[in-house]
Amino acid sequence: xxxxxxxxxxxxxxxxxxxxxxxxxxxxxxxxxxxxxxxxxxxxxxxxxxxxxxxxxxxxxxxxxxxxxxxxxxxxxxxxxxxxxxxxxxxxxxxxxxxxxxxxxxxxxxxxxxxxxxxxxxxxx
Numbered sequence: 001x002x003x004x005x006x007x008x009x010x011x012x013x014x015x016x017x018x019x020x021x022x023x024x025x026x027x028x029x030x031x032x033x034x035x036x037x038x039x040x041x042x043x044x045x046x047x048x049x050x051x052x053x054x055x056x057x058x059x060x061x062x063x064x065x066x067x068x069x070x071x072x073x074x075x076x077x078x079x080x081x082x083x084x085x086x087x088x089x090x091x092x093x094x095x096x097x098x099x100x101x102x103x104x105x106x107x108x109x110x111x112x113x114x115x116x117x118x119x120x121x122x123x124x125x
Contacts, residue, residue, distance in 0.1 A: 011037050014044055014051035017071035033069070042068070043091075045084050050076035052084055056091055065093040 011034050019030050033053060036042035042055045043065075050072030057064050065088035070077055088096055 010044055010046055013048070014046045014053070017046070017049070017051040018053060018069045021069055021071050043084075043087060045080045045087070047072070047076040047080060049073040050080060052077065052080050054084070054096075056088070056093060057097075062094040063092045064095040064097050065091075066097045066099070068099075070098075 015030055015034075018033060022028050022030060022033065033042070036055070037044045037053060042053050044051065044053050046052070050070075052067060052070045054065055054067040054069070057066050065084070067084070085096060
């Protein structure tokens with residue numbers, strides 16, 4: 001029960017960094033994200049000034065960690081990346097996928113394998 005309480009505290013702290021993004025995207029509200037983290041479907045890493053949330057996806061040929069949401073201080077987000085990558089590896093991921101605004105490409109330019117970059121195109125119906 002102590003672990004669950006700690007996780008609730010972490011999600012509460014992460015909310016201020018993630019919720020503004022949710023309002024822009026319109027795909028989730030905070031209750032959806034909190035439920036996914038507390039149930040174990042999604043993984044959260046955070047610092048006092050940044051948070052990242054994603055989930056493992058099992059494709060037919062490999063498992064990938066998809067980073068759904070990231071927000072907060074850019075330096076602290078960069079510091080979270082190695083922890084996130086380690087957790088993903090320990091849980092069977094062979095790849096990390098990030099979908100986001102074009103500006104993230106600048107932030108991750110040095111650490112991304114540019115041969116494996118694509119964009120996502122969407123249209124609201």
